[in-house]
Amino acid sequence: MDLPFVVATLTRRGLLTPGRPVRIASQLNALRTWGWSLAGELRQAAARDPGRPAVLDEHGTQLTYQELLDRAERLARALRAALGVQPGDRIGVLCRNHHGLIETIVAATLLGADAVLVNTGLSAAQLAAVAEEQRLRVLVHDDEFAELVLGVPAELHRVDERAHAELIAGALPGELRPPEHDGRIIVLTSGTTGTPKGARRPTPNGFGPLVSIIDRIPLHVRNTVLIAAPIFHTWGYAALQMSFALRATIVLHRRFEPAATLAALATHSCDALFAVPVMLQRLLEVPPPDPRPPLKVVAVSGSALPGGLAPAFMDVYGDVLYNLYGSTEVSWASIAGPADLRAAPTTAGRPPHGTRLQIVDDRGDPVSGGRVGRIFVGNEMLFEGYTSGATRETRDGLLDTGDLGRLNADGLLFVDGRADDMIVSGGENVFPSEVEDLLARLPQVREAAVIGVPDPEYGQRLAAFLALHPGEALDPEAVREYVRHYLARFSVPRDVIYVKYLPRNATGKVLTRELRRYYG
Known part of the structure; x- marks a missing residue:
């Protein structure tokens, strides 16, 4: 990436503004020593803005950047001393969006361990399979998942919220040095059609990745950002990385609830919201606050x-x-x-x-x-x-x-x-997403999903699953006629099935395997 473009973008977003020379030198030294990992990004933010609020959550917890770094370092020392975590080990993180999740990921990178971000929507069987396949040494989890984790391998150290707090409180003094082995962030694929796979994420090697995004999405230094997208997902984790780089104040809720999200956006005067598309649909289903939140950016991804x-x-x-x-x-x-x-x-x-x-x-x-x-x-x-x-x-x-x-x-x-969603019906290629977009425009429809199912005559046919707004009704033949009016005949769903809601995973993607169960 060419240097003039990088400098211009960083200047435009406020990252090259003057500051106290000692803090700027400390900030640059943190990046030089620890690199562009999440630990390095947190260290540079704490060096430049130690007293700035880093994380706010719905329970009133507020941590500055220096406090967040101190807690992550204490946790890292405790994981090493008490549980024997070494560079190259893998730590599973089964947590919703709160400061404990962030502390655990940073602690892992401080130790050179891999942090495996576990989807909170996994079944017990999927979690057990992930724990074994990823060779987890430690699993840090929220208390609400206590029963879910019972099926993981017995030799795996399980750390609940109480144990997490005790590790931080009881950590002995000591020095943390950059590990020889760079830990990786491992994100699980969505698993909408089966057991999720672990994907190793690279560590950025400079400003390039950040600049690519903030050039097009106008985020600025010291913004206040509400991350509603799950941080275990690539998009939520990217939001966390960008927030650290921008020394933003991060607002977190463990669960997405439309009214509470709108209230938090207004209360904290949030500049930006990171979400997945289904969350926007839910926000539109509740009355907007007056005045509106002072949002400058609503950034979505994931589906x-x-x-x-x-x-x-x-x-x-x-x-x-x-x-x-x-x-x-x-x-x-x-x-x-x-x-x-x-x-x-x-x-x-x-x-x-x-x-x-x-x-x-x-x-x-x-x-x-x-x-x-x-x-x-x-x-x-x-x-x-x-x-x-x-x-x-x-x-x-x-x-x-x-x-x-x-x-x-x-x-x-x-x-x-x-590519594997495209179906061939009667010799014609059909894309279900085109039909979904059309059905979603019907005023009675809250959400729609279209899949291909086996058909003895045509090979495959389309089945439309519709969740309607409360009190609404829609005749199946009217649905077919509507699609027939706008699209080719082979795009008309033969089956129209009404459901209370579409099955989705924790990142908002529709679980097509659940829909196919209607067909045995």
Whole structure:
């Protein structure tokens, strides 16, 4: 990434403002010594702004950057002394969004251990499989998961919230030095179709990744940021990384609740909200506060924006919405800003600076003219492979996202869905996401999902699952006629099934395996 662009972006976002020389020197020394890991980012923030509030939660806990660093260092020393954690070990983190989760991840990186971020929506069987496959030495978990963790291997050290507090309180003095082995953050894939895989995230080696994002999403130094997206997810973790880099004040709630989130945004005068798309839908279902929260940025990622959601949200909260398309494996691929989403509400936007994106056919040849193909992405934060040793297909330094998409004449990316979600019905290729976007625009529909199911005549057919707003009704034939009016006949769902709600994982993605159970 070229230096003038980096300097200009950092200046624009307030990161190169003057300060006390001693603190600036300490800040730079922290990055030089500890690098760009989460521990290094926290150290540089504590060096520059030690008394600034770092974390606020719904229970009234408030920690400054220096206090947060002190607690993470005490935890790291205690994990090493009491539980024998060494560089290269793996620490599982099964926590909702609160300061204890952050302290544990930082403590792991201080020790050179891998932090495995565990999805809070896993079943007991999935958790046991993850603990074994990832060879966890320690599992730090919230008290609410006490029964869930009973099935993990007996030799695994389990640390609940009380034990977590006791480790910090009882830590002996000592020095922590940068470990020879750099710990990695391991994020689990969504697991919407099976057991989640562990993906090793690289450690940034400079300002490049931060600059790529904040150039397009206008976050500033010392913002106040509410992270509603789960931090165990790639998007929530990225929000934490950016917040540390910007020395932001982070507001956290263990669970997302629309009214409480809106109240917190107003109470803390939040500049930014990090969320997943389904959270925006829930925010629109409760009356907006008066006055509106002073938001300048609402940044979402993790799943596709349903048709109509972007303009509906911006009509209420202003043109502050930014949609990042990416994945655990490729980090980011493209970003859509408010103007993009006004013009094309379902677009994934354009690649940010330093990112390459290509649409290719099954032979690997580039396609153009708005034709659909496989999406390949290249940037400096591509994952290092799955912990199982598997990886993804690469072409000329670009990684396969597993998604299908197309570029329009203006260079905007549109994602048609997972390559394995496309169905062939009567010889025609059908993308369920196109039908989902259309159904989501019906005023009676709260949320919609469309999947392919076996059909003896056509090979496969579409089944639409609809959750309606309270008190609403919708005739199945009216649904089919509506789709028939706008799309080709092979896109019309043969089956229309009404459900109370769509099954989703903790990051808001629809669990298609649960929907397929309707068919045995």
